[in-house]
Structures are given as C-alpha cells and as structure tokens.
Amino acid sequence: MPNWELVRQDFTELQQTMNGERLAYLDNAATSLKPTSVIDRLVSFYQRENANVHRGTYQLSFKATAEYENARKIVQHFINAKASREIIFTRGTTESINLIAATYGEQNVKPGDEIVISLAEHHSNLIPWQQLAIRKKAILKYINLTPNGEINLxxxxxxxxxxxxxxxVTHVxxxxxxxxxxxxxxxxxxQNEAIIVVDGAQAVCHVPVDVQKLxxxxxxxxxxxxxxPTxxxxxxxxxxxxxxxxxxxxxxxxxxxxQLDNSKWDQIPHKFEAGTPNIVGAVGLATAIxxxxxxxxTQIRTRDTELMAYLVPKLMAIPGVKVYGSQNPQQHVGVVSFNIGTLHPHDVATALDMEGVAVRAGHHCAEPLVHSLGTNSTVRASLAFYxxxxxxxxxxxxxxxxxxFFKGELR
Incomplete structure (x- = not known):
C-alpha cells in the first residue's frame, strides 16, 4: 500500500494555508488537484516540444504527433478499450456527451422513440438528452432511485x-x-436493441474502469x-x-x-477532432494516468473506502447534521452531501472556508436529484486519495x- 503522506507531498497546493488555517481541500468532485509530475510535463512540453500535430514534415512536429497519439494509447489501456481509434479527445465530459447527442442521437432517434436516463444525472448527462427529445419529438423517461439514492434496477x-x-446513466x-x-x-x-452512454466523470479517479467488462x-x-489539466x-x-x-x-x-461541392471525412478518431486539438492537454492527461x-x-479504491468509513459516521454523529443517501459509507464513493439544520448551504460553505475547509455548496448541477432529496441545495464534501x-x-x-456560531439561527 502506498505511503499516503508521501503521496500528499506530490500535490503542492496542499502545502498552503487558507484564512490562516491548513488547507483541507474537499472539493475534488468539482476538480482534482494536480501532482507535480503533471505540472512539470505541461511546462516541459511547451518549453521543448511545442508544435502542431499531424501536419508538419519536420522533426519537432513528428515528436509532438507521437506524444499526442501515444496519449490516446495510454487512455485506451487505462479503460481497456479494444483499439486506440475508439478514443476521441474532446474538451471534457460535457462535450463528449453533446457529441453523441448531436451525431448518434440526431441520426437514430425518431418521433415517439424513448431516451432513458436516471434521476441521479448531472446536467451534462441530462440536458443534451432533454433537448434531443424535444427536437426529435421523442420521450424522455427517468429511472427512479431507491431510498438510498441508488438506481432502482x-x-x-x-x-x-x-x-x-x-x-x-452516471457511473458514480x-x-x-x-x-x-x-x-x-x-x-x-x-436486450432492447438500445445503446448505453455512461458519464464516467466521477468514476475514473476512484474506481478501475474496464469498458469491455462494463x-x-x-x-x-x-x-x-x-x-x-482542464x-x-x-x-x-x-x-x-x-x-x-x-x-x-x-x-x-x-x-x-x-472539393468545391463536397468533402470526404477522415477515419476515426480524427473524423471527430476538427481543428488543432488540445495537444498539451492530451499529453498532460497521459501523465496523470x-x-x-x-x-x-485498486489501492486508490481502498483508500477512498477507508476515508469514507472514517468520515461518514463522524458526520452522522453530529446532532442536526443530515447526511443524504445511504447510511453505509461504502456507498459514498468519494462524495458525501449533507446539511446542517436549516442553515443555508452557502452560509455553511463560507463558514467552513474560514476554517480552511474547501467544500462545494449548491445543487451541484443535479437539480432534479437534489429536489428529490427534499431540499434545494446541499453542502458536498468530496475526497480524493491524497x-x-x-x-x-x-x-x-x-x-x-x-x-x-449560528446556534441562534438553527432550527
């Protein structure tokens, strides 16, 4: 098992203070911190390897192209895809899902067809399908959740x-x-001749992913x-x-x-990567992987479980704190959402920030889910292995x- 305190030293952002307190960064679901190796790789690429890819006939461009395409292979092996051509680089999860809706969805969804998502979806995996259903006169259906917040099979x-x-559906x-x-x-x-699209944004830093097994x-x-990188x-x-x-x-x-009146598209994945790609982003992602x-x-998954097993019972033991979702810490992969009495989550997050604790407050781009919990917003603490x-x-x-501090306002 890794020495986790040594691992923390790779993340220099953790070494600073906020409001005079040590930084406890607990907003990893919004964005993770970056290890020194990733930051150094971004700098070194721009200092010594920067060139456009796939076009140049000179050595620097050849090297940049090799790094970019090698990054695709590293992603392929990380999620166990069959071939690197099945990996398309985008700006992020949101663009990836919009790409599917705008291509496969437009091509295959007809009036009266159904699109099925769950009530747990981030807006990035809800609104593209909602708008596709509106455009195509299709029907959008929601899978309900169990009382613990799990997808009801x-x-x-x-x-x-x-x-x-x-x-x-979302993976995590x-x-x-x-x-x-x-x-x-x-x-x-x-079984019903439909396809499945998975939002893995919250999964890939917490659990092993094998797209073939899934x-x-x-x-x-x-x-x-x-x-x-972003x-x-x-x-x-x-x-x-x-x-x-x-x-x-x-x-x-x-x-x-x-030609003047028509064009032919390149093979995949290049067909979906118009313009100069985020070359350094792909190289940085490969370094992160x-x-x-x-x-x-596997060790990261174990670490997540240990941290949640430590945190969730302590949260639940505080009078007036409501923890949403399962009471089982193992069903909170890196994330736990809560409220303190009737205090507004934004006030809570601001107060926690004064103690050096960085959390997120709001509906977390998942309004239908949060509303189903009987509230308009929550405080969310999200952990990583560091x-x-x-x-x-x-x-x-x-x-x-x-x-x-707020005892006079708590009800």
Missing part, C-alpha cells in the same frame, strides 16, 4: 423497453457517490477530475458505432478530401464551530 426494467433507443453519482450497476443496465439496453457503447470523462476530455466509443456516425464539427484535421497507475487504482484523516477531522471540527 426494478424500475429500470420497466422503463427500458423496445421503444428505447438510448440509455444514459456526483451528489451521493453511489455506484450504478452499469453492466446490468447495459444488458437491459442491449459492455458500454460510449463512456465519457474529463481530465481535470483525474489529476489532469480543457481535455475523452469519449470512448464502440468502433462500429463511431464509423457510422457523422462528424460533430467541421474544419481542418477531420477531412480526407475537399501514469501517476494514477503508479499509485494503483486527503487524509486530518482533513476529515478539520471538516468535523469546522462543522461544530459553524453550529456554535
């Missing part, structure tokens, strides 16, 4: 029918941290939530489906031949201080 079996064309929820039964949902979708058709995630994301797609889909954007890089693999995804028990204790103590 019995309800899924009722909602996914022969009319279903697309099933879109960004509000409650539940892990969805992706393999079972994929089987349900395929039997998914599309899997989307973002680099910045897994130690990589502005780089991935869409994994089944090769056969990708080849049938039209391009998402048009311009340079994605063409094989251009190497770091995750060096630490070990957090420790001291961070958890700092949160607990800050909550107690906040309760004391």
């Amino acid at each position: 019995a309800d899924a079996k009722q909602k996914i029918t022969a009319k279903t064309k697309i099933v879109a 929820g960004n509000v409650l941290g539940n892990v969805s039964p992706i393999r079972e949902l994929a089987e349900l979708a395929h 039997a998914v058709d599309f899997y989307a995630f973002s680099g910045h939530k897994m130690l990589g 502005g780089i994301g991935v869409l994994y797609g089944n090769q056969q489906l990708l080849e049938q889909m039209p391009p998402y954007q048009f311009g340079g890089e994605m063409i094989a031949d251009v 190497k770091y995750l693999e060096h630490v070990g995804m 957090n420790n028990q001291a961070d958890c204790d700092q949160l607990i103590n800050a909550i107690k201080e906040t309760k004391e």
Whole structure:
C-alpha cells in the first residue's frame, strides 16, 4: 500500500494555508488537484516540444504527433478499450456527451422513440438528452432511485423497453457517490436493441474502469477530475458505432478530401477532432494516468473506502447534521452531501472556508436529484486519495464551530 503522506507531498497546493488555517481541500468532485509530475510535463512540453500535430514534415512536429497519439494509447489501456481509434479527445465530459447527442442521437432517434436516463444525472448527462427529445419529438423517461439514492434496477426494467433507443446513466453519482450497476443496465439496453452512454466523470479517479467488462457503447470523462489539466476530455466509443456516425464539427484535421461541392471525412478518431486539438492537454492527461497507475487504482479504491468509513459516521454523529443517501459509507464513493439544520448551504460553505475547509455548496448541477432529496441545495464534501484523516477531522471540527456560531439561527 502506498505511503499516503508521501503521496500528499506530490500535490503542492496542499502545502498552503487558507484564512490562516491548513488547507483541507474537499472539493475534488468539482476538480482534482494536480501532482507535480503533471505540472512539470505541461511546462516541459511547451518549453521543448511545442508544435502542431499531424501536419508538419519536420522533426519537432513528428515528436509532438507521437506524444499526442501515444496519449490516446495510454487512455485506451487505462479503460481497456479494444483499439486506440475508439478514443476521441474532446474538451471534457460535457462535450463528449453533446457529441453523441448531436451525431448518434440526431441520426437514430425518431418521433415517439424513448431516451432513458436516471434521476441521479448531472446536467451534462441530462440536458443534451432533454433537448434531443424535444427536437426529435421523442420521450424522455427517468429511472427512479431507491431510498438510498441508488438506481432502482426494478424500475429500470420497466422503463427500458423496445421503444428505447438510448440509455444514459452516471457511473458514480456526483451528489451521493453511489455506484450504478452499469453492466446490468447495459444488458437491459442491449436486450432492447438500445445503446448505453455512461458519464464516467466521477468514476475514473476512484474506481478501475474496464469498458469491455462494463459492455458500454460510449463512456465519457474529463481530465481535470483525474489529476489532469482542464480543457481535455475523452469519449470512448464502440468502433462500429463511431464509423457510422457523422462528424460533430467541421474544419481542418477531420477531412480526407475537399472539393468545391463536397468533402470526404477522415477515419476515426480524427473524423471527430476538427481543428488543432488540445495537444498539451492530451499529453498532460497521459501523465496523470501514469501517476494514477503508479499509485494503483485498486489501492486508490481502498483508500477512498477507508476515508469514507472514517468520515461518514463522524458526520452522522453530529446532532442536526443530515447526511443524504445511504447510511453505509461504502456507498459514498468519494462524495458525501449533507446539511446542517436549516442553515443555508452557502452560509455553511463560507463558514467552513474560514476554517480552511474547501467544500462545494449548491445543487451541484443535479437539480432534479437534489429536489428529490427534499431540499434545494446541499453542502458536498468530496475526497480524493491524497486527503487524509486530518482533513476529515478539520471538516468535523469546522462543522461544530459553524453550529456554535449560528446556534441562534438553527432550527
């Protein structure tokens, strides 16, 4: 097992103070911190390797192209895709899902067809399907959740029918941290000749991902939530489906031949990567994946479990604190959402910040889910493997201080 205190030293952002207190960074679901190796790689690329890819006939361009395409192979192996051509670089999870809706969705969804998503979805995996359904006069259906916030498989079996064309679900929820039964949902979708799209943004930094074992058709995630830079994301797609889909954007890089009255598209994945790509972003993402693999995804999953087993019972033991979702810490993968009495979550987050604790407050881009919990917003603490028990204790103590400060307003 890694020495977690040594691991923390790779994240220099943790060495600073906020409001005179040690920083307890607990907003990893919004974006992760970056290890020194990733930051150094971004700098070194710009200092010594910067050139455009796929175009130049000079050595520097050859090297940049090799680094960019090697990054694609590193992503392929990280999620166990069959081929590197099934990996498309995007700006992030949001663009990846919009790409599918704008291509496969426009091509295959007809009036009266059904699109099935869950109530647990981030807006990035809700609004593209909502708007597609409106445009195509299709029907958007929601899989209900269990009282613990998990996807209700019995309800899924009722909602996914022969009319279903697309099933879109999150792998790990960004509000409650539940892990969805992706393999079972994929089987349900395929039994009804539908495809399954998975939002993996919250999963890839916490659990091992194998797209072949999961039997998914599309899997989307973002680099910045897994130690990589912002502005780089991935869409994994089944090769056969990708080849049938039209391009998402048009311009340079994605063409094989251009005439005055028509054009021919390049092969996948380049067909979906119009314009100069985020080269350094892909290189940085590859470095982040190497770091995750060096630490070990199985070890990271164990670390998450240990931290939640420590934090969640302490949260639940504080009078007036309501923890949403399961009472079982193992069902909170990196994320726990809570409220303190009737205090507004934004006031709580501000008070916690004064104690050096960085958390997120609001509806977390998941309004339907948060409303189903009987509230308009929550406080969300989200952990990564570089957090420790001291961070958890700092949160607990800050909550107690906040309760004391607002005791006249608590009901």
